[in-house]
Amino acid sequence: MGAVVALITVLMVLLSGLSVGLVNDGVSGLKQLPVTSFAFQEGVQKSSAYSRSVVPTAAAKEWAMQPGVADAAPFGNTLANGRTTDGVEIDLALFGVVRGSFLDPRVATGESLFADGQVVLAKSADTQNMAVGDIVVLEPSGQALAVVGFLDGQHTFGHVDVGYVTLRSWQQAKAGLGDGEALPERVRNEATAIAVRAKSGETVNLAAGDEAANMTSMTLEESFGASPGYSAETSTLQLIQIFLYLISALVVGAFFTVLTIQRKGEIAVLRAMGASTAYLLLESLNQSVVLLVASAGVGIAAGLGLGAAISATEMPFALEAGPIIGATVLLLVLGVVGAGIAVLRITRVDPLTALGGNR
Amino acid sequence: MNVVLSLQQVTLVHDDGEETVMALDHIDLELHVGEFVAVIGPSGSGKSSLLAVAGALTVPTSGQVRLGQTDLVTATAKQRNALRRDRIGFVFQSANLVPALTALDQLRLPLSFARRGQHRDPLELLAEVGMEHKARRRPDQLSGGERQRVGVARALVTRPELLLVDEPTAALDRQRSHEIVELLAHEAREHQVATMMVTHDHDVLRHCDRVYEMVDGRLTPA
Numbered sequence: 001m002g003a004v005v006a007l008i009t010v011l012m013v014l015l016s017g018l019s020v021g022l023v024n025d026g027v028s029g030l031k032q033l034p035v036t037s038f039a040f041q042e043g044v045q046k047s048s049a050y051s052r053s054v055v056p057t058a059a060a061k062e063w064a065m066q067p068g069v070a071d072a073a074p075f076g077n078t079l080a081n082g083r084t085t086d087g088v089e090i091d092l093a094l095f096g097v098v099r100g101s102f103l104d105p106r107v108a109t110g111e112s113l114f115a116d117g118q119v120v121l122a123k124s125a126d127t128q129n130m131a132v133g134d135i136v137v138l139e140p141s142g143q144a145l146a147v148v149g150f151l152d153g154q155h156t157f158g159h160v161d162v163g164y165v166t167l168r169s170w171q172q173a174k175a176g177l178g179d180g181e182a183l184p185e186r187v188r189n190e191a192t193a194i195a196v197r198a199k200s201g202e203t204v205n206l207a208a209g210d211e212a213a214n215m216t217s218m219t220l221e222e223s224f225g226a227s228p229g230y231s232a233e234t235s236t237l238q239l240i241q242i243f244l245y246l247i248s249a250l251v252v253g254a255f256f257t258v259l260t261i262q263r264k265g266e267i268a269v270l271r272a273m274g275a276s277t278a279y280l281l282l283e284s285l286n287q288s289v290v291l292l293v294a295s296a297g298v299g300i301a302a303g304l305g306l307g308a309a310i311s312a313t314e315m316p317f318a319l320e321a322g323p324i325i326g327a328t329v330l331l332l333v334l335g336v337v338g339a340g341i342a343v344l345r346i347t348r349v350d351p352l353t354a355l356g357g358n359r
Numbered sequence: 360m361n362v363v364l365s366l367q368q369v370t371l372v373h374d375d376g377e378e379t380v381m382a383l384d385h386i387d388l389e390l391h392v393g394e395f396v397a398v399i400g401p402s403g404s405g406k407s408s409l410l411a412v413a414g415a416l417t418v419p420t421s422g423q424v425r426l427g428q429t430d431l432v433t434a435t436a437k438q439r440n441a442l443r444r445d446r447i448g449f450v451f452q453s454a455n456l457v458p459a460l461t462a463l464d465q466l467r468l469p470l471s472f473a474r475r476g477q478h479r480d481p482l483e484l485l486a487e488v489g490m491e492h493k494a495r496r497r498p499d500q501l502s503g504g505e506r507q508r509v510g511v512a513r514a515l516v517t518r519p520e521l522l523l524v525d526e527p528t529a530a531l532d533r534q535r536s537h538e539i540v541e542l543l544a545h546e547a548r549e550h551q552v553a554t555m556m557v558t559h560d561h562d563v564l565r566h567c568d569r570v571y572e573m574v575d576g577r578l579t580p581a
Contacts, residue, residue, distance in 0.1 A: 269455045272416060274444025275472045351443075352416050354451055355407045355525050 002295040004255070005335065008248045009299020010306065012331060015244065016323045017307045018316070019237040025316035026233065027224045028154040029093060029122070029162035034102055037206055038075065038223045039063060039194040039215040046218065049226035050077045053192050055215060057167070060194050062213040068202040069209075073101040074191035076170035079158060079228075082136040082145070090126055090136060092119075093157035096170020096191065103195055105164050110149030113166055117179070119145035120164040122155035125314055136163070142178040145169065158228035159316070167191065241327070245334050253338030256288055260345045264353075271351035280346045288339035292332050300328060362425075363520050363553035364390040364413055369422030371408050371576075382408035383419065384576035390521070393551040395544045397564055399581060400573035406557035407525065409573065413555060414447055414523045415439040426521060445474050448519035448552070450543070452526045454510030456498040462509045463494040466516045473517045481516055488512045488542060504535035508542065515546055522547065524556035528563060540566045 024031075040053035055074075063072035076096025084090055097103035099113050106112070107120055110132040119136060121127050127150070134147045145165060155162040165173070171187045194215070198204045206217035218226065225231045260267070267280060303324075310317045371383035382405045390396055400406050411417045412424055415431050416439075424431040426446060431439065443449075456465050466481035485491045488508040498506055507527055514522055524543060528536035540556070540563040547554040556567070564570050564581075572581040 265455070266457055269449075269451060269457075270468075271440075272414070272443065272449055272451075273469055274440055274442075274447075275469075276440060276444075279472045352411055354449070354455065355410055355416070 002291055002298070004251055005248070005292055005295035006299035006302065008244065008251065009296045009328065009331060010303040012241070012244055012248075012327050013300055013303025013307060013319070013324055014310070015237065015241055016327050017303075017310065017319045019234070019241070020320050020323055021316035021318040022233050022237065023224075023230075024154055024318050025156050025159045026230045027157065027227050029095065029157035030220060030224060030227065032105075032151075032153065032155055033195065033220070034197055035075075035195045035220050036198040037196045037204060037217050037219045039196060039206075039209065039213060039217045040192075040226075042210070042214045042216050044216055046216070046222075046226055047231060048228075049216075049218065049223065050192060051079075051228070054190050055193055057189050057191050059213045059215060063194050063196050063209055066196075066204055066209045066212065068198050068204040069196055070199040071102040071195075071197040073098050073103050073195050074167055075103060075193050075195040076167055076174065077157070077192040078170065078174045079160065080138050080163075080173050082138045084130060084136055085134045086129070088129075091160040092121075092136070092163040093160050094119075094170050094173050095157075095162055095164050096167040096174075097164060098167050102197055105151055107149030108152035110147070112149060113164060114148070116166045116168045116172075117143075117145060118148045118165065118169070120149040120151060121147055122151045122153075122161045122163075124154070124156070124161045126161055138173055141173070141176045143169075143173055144179055245330055248331055249334035249338040251338075252288070252292065252335040253342045256284070256339040256342035257345065260284070260343055264349055267346055267349045268351050268354040271349060272354040277347050281343055284343040284346060285336065285340060288343070289332075289336060292335045292339070296328055296332060300324065361392045362389050363392055363427060364388070364555070365423070365425045366413065367423040369412060369419045369424060371405075371412060371417070372420045381576050383412060386422070386576075386578045388571070388578060390553040390555055392520075392553055393548050395547040395554045395566070395568050396556070397567040397570045398555065398557045398573050398578070399559065399561065399564070399570060400557075401559075404573040405576040406573050408576075409578070410523050410525055410555070410557055413521070414449060415442050441474075444469075444472065445476070445517065446520050448514030448517065448522045450507075450510050450514045450522065450524040450527055453503070453530045454498070454506040456506055456509060456513070458498055461495050461497055462490055462501065462505075465498075465509050465513050469513060469517055477518055479516050479518060481512075484512045484516055485509070487546075502535075503530050504538060507531065507535075507539050511539070511542060511546065515550065515552070518550070519552060522552045522554040524554060524558075526558055527556065528558060528560045533562065536560055536563055537566075 040049040041055050044053045057074040060072045060074050078094050080092050080094050082090050132147055136145045175187050210217050307319045366386050366388040369383055369386040372379050372381050398406055412419050463481055470478055485494050490508050527539050544566040570581040571578050
């Protein structure tokens with residue numbers, strides 16, 4: 001039984017790591033932005049707002065005037081394929097930002113963006129061999145981006161590395177134009193969304209802002225659902241986790257049902273000796289809690305060990321204390337509920353069966 | 360002598376399919392302080408039913424059952440539970456020890472749910488029944504006779520007024536049977552515990568003060 005609970009806990013830790021890893025791989029680039037909400041094109045389909053939305057850059061001024069708004073700036077987002085100087089293929093999520101705006105990232109090595117045609121990259125497995133001065137050429141347009149700096153930490157969007165470019169470079173990439181090709185006037189005033197940052201301790205009335213600017217806002221967290229594949233991935237993993245919790249409750253319940261049936265004779269003797277029902281229930285529940293906690297502890301240790309090994313691979317996997325603690329507590333609570341229902345059988349054990357040759 | 364257990368005109372009727380069976384048929388019995396009484400009889404004669412009624416495990420269909428001044432017939436289930444816990448000791452067939460506990464912990468177990476009082480020291484009691492050297496052994500590491508000795512000690516640890524013993528020699532050889540019943544007789548007299556033992560075993564009756572025979576629910580002096 002302890003081994004079963006330990007194995008379920010291992011599975012739960014691994015699922016938690018995979019879940020957090022996938023979330024981070026999908027939206028860590030967004031999480032790193034100093035943004036509280038995004039204003040997208042009015043009426044845009046929310047599940048694909050980052051790829052469908054087109055808004056006028058001038059709307060940033062409208063948002064900047066809204067009460068509670070500290071900053072508002074145009075934000076461009078598009079996925080692109082490129083090739084490095086060494087001829088290595090690289091996929092990038094290009095984040096277009098206005099230089100010097102609150103979205104302009106702080107680099108760990110190299111320099112911040114100081115001109116069009118530059119890119120600041122996240123350090124990752126794909127970019128680890130690249131250096132400042134390398135060139136990334138976007139395909140098929142041939143637009144060249146010079147690497148000027150690198151970011152610390154994970155910055156990914158839709159499972160590809162983020163590359164920060166100037167808004168103008170982003171508009172060029174979005175339009176699929178090569179270097180030297182003129183950017184149409186219409187495109188010069190376009191962005192994916194307006195990024196908004198609320199003042200510290202204040203909230204922005206997004207509905208009022210949307211009405212004033214004719215836009216559709218989402219909080220940063222809500223906007224995660226607008227990134228590619230995010231909802232499908234997280235809902236699938238959540239469903240697996242829910243089933244795992246239900247299975248664990250059933251397994252624990254079934255185990256304690258069998259254990260209670262096996263202990264029927266012993267319980268009859270204890271009841272004959274005057275042990276109260278409350279005493280027996282409490283004793284059985286204590287037993288189940290000790291067993292669950294000890295088994296879950298072993299499972300977590302094994303899960304963390306396995307998780308550490310998986311983290312070293314390219315698989316999107318991240319162990320975070322919060323989700324693991326939450327999942328463990330839920331597992332223990334459901335296990336105790338399952339055990340509690342099972343040990344209620346104690347109340348039906350007749351002490352009379354302790355006499356004679358009944359055992 | 361002080362009467363510890365008194366049964367007057369006790370009957371116990373229960374259903375057996377479409378028929379009713381009179382397990383106890385107008386039983387009269389008195390047990391006194393320190394007295395060791397045996398009840399013999401064939402299987403199905405009502406010996407276990409007599410123990411169940413005397414031990415507050417079941418309520419008779421009619422008649423009166425008293426433990427000291429306490430009426431067991433009108434007592435609530437909770438009160439009967441407390442009586443079993445604090446004033447009655449049981450020795451079961453094959454000892455019926457808890458498999459996971461050591462001999463010493465078997466004696467501590469009833470103390471964990473007993474009311475605080477003048478209980479006996481578990482280790483001293485184990486020594487008294489000759490089992491102190493195996494205090495740390497679990498039931499599967501003890502012989503049948505040793506298990507039964509621990510079972511006797513467990514029943515006595517709360518200083519009960521009444522000791523009810525159910526076929527204590529059922530799984531023992533002749534020598535061990537005599538030793539166990541001798542031990543029970545000694546404990547009954549030494550600690551003034553009224554003891555009633557039901558048994559098939561006629562060989563051990565010489566240790567008892569009185570012997571009754573149970574046939575078809577009727578109790579008569581043997």
